[in-house]
Amino acid sequence: MEKFQESMYKLIVETSTKLPKDVRRAIAKAKMRENAGTRAAMSLATIVQNIQMADENVSPICQDTGLPTFKIKVPVGVNQMEMKEAIRRAIAQATKDGKLRPNSVDSLTGENSGDNLGIGLPVIKFEQWEKDYIDVRLILKGGGCENKNIQYSLPCELEGLGRAGRDLDGIRKCILHAVYQAQGQGCSAGFIGVGIGGDRSSGYDLAKEQLFRSVDDVNPNEDLRKLEEYIMEAANKLGIGTMGFGGETTLLGCKIGVMDRIPASFFVSVAYNCWAFRRLGVIIDPSTGDIQEWLYQEGDDVDFQQEKTEVVGEGREVVLEAPITEEQIRSLKVGDVVRINGMIYTGRDAIHKHLMDHDAPVDLNGQIIYHCGPVMLKDENGKWHVKAAGPTTSIREEPYQGEIMKKFGIRAVIGKGGMGAKTLAALKEHGGVYLNAIGGAAQYYADCIQSVEGVDFLEFGIPEAMWHLRVKDFTAVVTMDSHGNSLHEDVEKSSLEKLAQFKERVF
Numbered sequence: 001m002e003k004f005q006e007s008m009y010k011l012i013v014e015t016s017t018k019l020p021k022d023v024r025r026a027i028a029k030a031k032m033r034e035n036a037g038t039r040a041a042m043s044l045a046t047i048v049q050n051i052q053m054a055d056e057n058v059s060p061i062c063q064d065t066g067l068p069t070f071k072i073k074v075p076v077g078v079n080q081m082e083m084k085e086a087i088r089r090a091i092a093q094a095t096k097d098g099k100l101r102p103n104s105v106d107s108l109t110g111e112n113s114g115d116n117l118g119i120g121l122p123v124i125k126f127e128q129w130e131k132d133y134i135d136v137r138l139i140l141k142g143g144g145c146e147n148k149n150i151q152y153s154l155p156c157e158l159e160g161l162g163r164a165g166r167d168l169d170g171i172r173k174c175i176l177h178a179v180y181q182a183q184g185q186g187c188s189a190g191f192i193g194v195g196i197g198g199d200r201s202s203g204y205d206l207a208k209e210q211l212f213r214s215v216d217d218v219n220p221n222e223d224l225r226k227l228e229e230y231i232m233e234a235a236n237k238l239g240i241g242t243m244g245f246g247g248e249t250t251l252l253g254c255k256i257g258v259m260d261r262i263p264a265s266f267f268v269s270v271a272y273n274c275w276a277f278r279r280l281g282v283i284i285d286p287s288t289g290d291i292q293e294w295l296y297q298e299g300d301d302v303d304f305q306q307e308k309t310e311v312v313g314e315g316r317e318v319v320l321e322a323p324i325t326e327e328q329i330r331s332l333k334v335g336d337v338v339r340i341n342g343m344i345y346t347g348r349d350a351i352h353k354h355l356m357d358h359d360a361p362v363d364l365n366g367q368i369i370y371h372c373g374p375v376m377l378k379d380e381n382g383k384w385h386v387k388a389a390g391p392t393t394s395i396r397e398e399p400y401q402g403e404i405m406k407k408f409g410i411r412a413v414i415g416k417g418g419m420g421a422k423t424l425a426a427l428k429e430h431g432g433v434y435l436n437a438i439g440g441a442a443q444y445y446a447d448c449i450q451s452v453e454g455v456d457f458l459e460f461g462i463p464e465a466m467w468h469l470r471v472k473d474f475t476a477v478v479t480m481d482s483h484g485n486s487l488h489e490d491v492e493k494s495s496l497e498k499l500a501q502f503k504e505r506v507f
Contacts, residue, residue: 001086004289007282008090008136011291012068013099015138015280016060019051020296022215023191023252023277027051028302030189030242030249039335039477040247046438046475047242047275048304050390053443058099062187062276063375063388063442064142065100068122071212073135078286080126087124091116098377098387100140102462110350112461133292137212137281144393144416144439145274148186149207150178151200154266160499166266168223168507171196172230178270179235179251180499183492184244185393185417187274187439191215191253192231195269197261203269210255211273212281214296217255224256227507231256234502238495242275243439244417245477246491252277276440323366324411326431332478334485338435340474343453344368344414348392350464351457352400355408361456361466364408371397371415373463375442376452384452386469388442391416394434402426414476418488427482434480436487448474 019027031048034041054061068091074080092115094100104118105111116122129135152158152174154166161177164170175194182188193213195206219225231254241247252275261267281295318332321342332338345362347355347369375388394401394415401413401423411432413419416439427433437445454468479487 001082001289004083004284005086005090007284007289007291008087009093011136011138011280011282012090012094013058015140015278016065016094016099017054017058019061019277020280021299021301022296023279024051024302024304025299026215026252027275028304030252033248034242035248038247039243039245040241040249042337042477043242043245043438046441046444050438050441050444052304053447057443059446060099060101060375060388060442061278062142062274062440063101063373063390064144064392065103065375066140066142066146066278067103068100068116069139069141069208070122070124071127071137071209072124073127073129073131075130075132075134075286076128078134084124087122088117091122098375101373101375101388105461112463114461132286134284134286135281136284137295138279139208139211140278141211141273142276145186145190145272147393148182148272149204150181150270150272151203152177152268154268160496161503168227169505171268172227172507173502174268175227175231175254175256175270176234176499176502178272179231180238180240180495182272183240183417183488183495184436184439185395186272187276187416188240188244189242189249189252189275191273191277192251192255193271193273194254194256195267195271196256196258198259198267198269199261199265200267200269202259203267204271206257206259207269207271210257211271211277211279213255214298215253216299219256221258224258228254228256230506238498240491240495243436244488244491245436245479246494274440320368320412322368322411324368325366326411329411329431329433330482332433332481333483334478334481334487336478338476338478340368340476341472342470344370344469344471344474346370346372346374346465346467346469348373348464349396350460351466352397352404354457355404356400360408362468364410366409366411368412368414369410370469371413374446374467376462376467384455386446386449386452389446389449389469390440390442391437391445393417393439394419398423402430405432406430418479418486424480424484424486424489427480428484431482433478433482435476436479437476445474448472
């Protein structure tokens, strides 16, 4: 088991830090489709640069390393209990080494275990088979895209598409609606796995299982093959684009599976996955525990080092350094590209909830809050270092954000995916701005962080603590300004209009 544990550690590190070939090819194709100088092109250039940096640094592609899910096929007679314990030890070691972020939180107390272990975690699903080797596959699916999973019960009424019935065309409408409702909050452009049938739990399992398929494979079911091809073409006409900024590519892959159901229920389950599609696998020799073969290695690799990855945007560029005045904020407009120098402070769910009823540990007047749960490591001298630091999905903070900005005088918020009407109204009233960073680009933004100046609320856990970060040339796009404008509202409205063109029956 010692050798098997070592093999599992290698699988975890490789999955967290290096995208598989099929995913790289899909991203490269998307980058070629975008028009130069657009926000979408800038986003994809940042993504490509981030992939390069993760390769070079052997560090997490995205700071949200998700909930590790293993799918394992074993020969008869293999001790699954020992394998499970070896995987748990490998997970704990990878977390200690900064290859995974500590993401296991007690659902009742909110306490973070610190090692990614807990009740039911990591998820390990075993299946016996007739072959004489072990097949281990791992997916690291972050919370931002996990929150955009959706399940439909047919028949139903869908915004923009009307009635979806219990047939292939109704399934088609559900899948298109799933892509529409995700917008940029799941770090588009993304991948989807779809499960047709089953009950509520098995339907989601089937949907997630589709994400273990290769991006380039062909569905053996002719009806589902045609549906997959249709969805890829139609979804990329919605204009949602990378990060929800608009653009030519919204979906990078679609895989659909089907299972039987009972007559009373007809579920369509959709598992959404971001562009940082961290999924790998290995073949293991059961007698030695050694890796015999790496999976998902078919086809050509993409050498992003040879790609032009200059990060430029279509809006004017503005340099900001806190404390920021209201006058500076009022001068910003949607589409402006902001480069931040100086201090920013991280704040996620626990911080926002705490600040509603308590004072801040530092003076936040004129300051910038960053929706981020970084991967951090402490060296032998007790100094903290940032290993990964991309933005988290901002909409979770919608109940708090506007009030907190006004209460403490905060002028700017950085996150991904945008926020809602309550925050937009507060930005207009108070003189604030929302800055959209590129989701998943954890190495790109970690490189912008010059030093860790302090930390508060470490008792909330590393992802939820308030980190004081000094940054240079931290780039983001103004997507909600102090004049009541929201790029997210605009894209959602235009994509809904485009969604309606797919209302008529196709299958």
